Amino acid sequence: MRAISRTLLPAALAATITVACQTVQTTQAGAVGVQRSQLMMVSAQEVEQASNKQYQQMLDEARRKNALNRDAATVQRVRRIVSRLTTPTAVFRPDAPAWNWEVNVFTSNELNAWCMAGGKMAIYTGLIDRLKLTDDEIAAVMGHEIAHALREHARERVSKAMATGIGVSVAGALLGVGQVGQDLMSTVARVTFELPNSREHEMEADRMGVELAARAGYDPRAAVTLWDKMASQSAGAPPQWLSTHPSHANRQRDLAEYAARVMPLYQGARR
Incomplete structure (x- = not known):
């Protein structure tokens, strides 16, 4: 990680950032x-707390619009599908099957789905119905989204945002002053819903x-x-939520290669 200039920060804060930045698998x-090892500057607990708050706000908004879980x-x-997917998460993280997984269906014409830190998910009816x-x-959709949560990609992206533009409330969070600030919650929302994932994260x-x-x-x-x-x-191009992924042909090749690699697991599960 590129060092943050100590001329731009008080010495105590710079030292705290150095300690807070850790490499994790x-x-x-x-x-x-x-x-792949990941550099983190914020705790998993803080990002999960901010994600849970954001998730509840989105559920409340969907209820007000009569757009939450309309078709039983x-x-x-x-x-049912997500329940089956969360059991084998133990292969990647022994703690993951015990997460408080939750999935809801939003009535929207968007081609969209997501999974926040800690396993809070949504899929949009547009994705299910328009693509049949x-x-x-x-x-495939929800497994992909669950993988983002398992890898803590949101936490990694928040950490990157913090490294490039540290605000007062984020600095307070690093120093252990109070609870996670509104700025952290906003950053979690931005990296989850507004900014496309990196190609590395998508792969x-x-x-x-x-x-x-x-x-x-x-x-x-x-x-x-x-x-x-x-x-x-999408006229040959991916929707915005996948827009940074490699080309259609490259993605097809990679998916086909890795699908073939795990076919014995599928065949074993079907027996």
């Missing part, structure tokens, strides 16, 4: 072999997602058909 490699059959279908997703394809989520799907008994090859459907709805 959030997940085990799994069959797909995702292995769709909600039951999505929750199969159960295997929903598993990791793709590869881990196909393994989660396979271990849960869903065909990992559905990730490839899902991407074809995405491209067909």
